[in-house]
Amino acid sequence: MKCILVKREDAESIRRELISLNLLDNEYGPAAALEGIYFPVRDKFKDFKLVEVSLKKRTPRVFSLEESLRDKLTPEELEYVVKSFDVIGDIAIIEIPKELVKKEKLIANSLLMVHRNIRSVYKKLGPMEGVYRTRKLKFLAGEKRTVTEYKENGCRFRLDVAKVYFTPRLSFERKRIAEQVKPGENILALFAGVGPFPVVIAKMQSHVKIHAVELNPHAFRHMQENIRLNRMQEMITPILGDVKDVIPKKFVNSADRILMPLPKGAEKFLGEAFLAAKRNGIIHFYQFASEKNPFEDVEKLVISEARLSGRKAEVIGKRIVRPFAPGVVQVVVDFRVR
């Protein structure tokens, strides 16, 4: 590599001059030596002697996943990959379609290289399933661990992505609910997971009492840990158990607000929710629904279940929370119980 040797004290000004004359060869980095700094040059510069030095090639800096994979994937594959991963703390969880399986390690390594905050990459092996709503994962690259710490709405959450349900895609929804809470409310956070709804509510409204019910012992233990981590022991009481058993035993006619974030199956627990709701209490009820007609069936369901429980439900809000699958969205219907 052609270089010029420059005294240390002149190095910065000469570097600038070389750049302005387009003579600095950026493919290689300069090298420091006892006698001065060697700059790689494209051509002769003033009366500096040209010397041959072997220099290291710079590794080109990659700024985005698109850039790093552009020459390895088709534009369609690339568009898919860019949209198909979630980052929870420092763990990326990516969806790899069958056609891209051969390139999964390459994609995972690119994620690690581009996103310095990502330390581990796992691939989804299927949908969320079972009562605990967890999914199987396959390790692809980085550190082989599934416990991480995630930050949201000024709160910290420790969780094991392989053993509990968690999605960062509900962060706006958690904030939306927390903003509606009034001081003094008694809240029942059902299907509480590792505690994101109760912890975000308690962060934004400190004069509340929240009971958070969860069936998965791993999620329950993380919820206990997260309550401590965010210093919310005074406000949140975690309960390990089944909503079907816990409500009739402890919470009849007790709640001003009830959260039901179990979009696949919450309808089976509406009877318990009506049992727990005080008059004028509010229920936030989550469901999966068709994108074409997202609210009609959910509203009908809520109203008829209320009637069966001898109550009345008045819908006071509804929104699409997030797209879930092609043609399917997650919705929330907020209703007041009379």
Ligand SMILES: C[S@@+](CC[C@H](N)C(=O)[O-])C[C@H]1O[C@@H](n2cnc3c(N)ncnc32)[C@H](O)[C@@H]1O
């Ligand atoms: C979709 S996840 C939601 C978790 C949490 N609210 C969140 O947003 O991350 C539903 C949770 O309900 C829990 N669950 C399912 N059936 C339950 C039941 N009968 N009683 C209590 N918890 C239950 C699951 O273990 C899971 O953690």
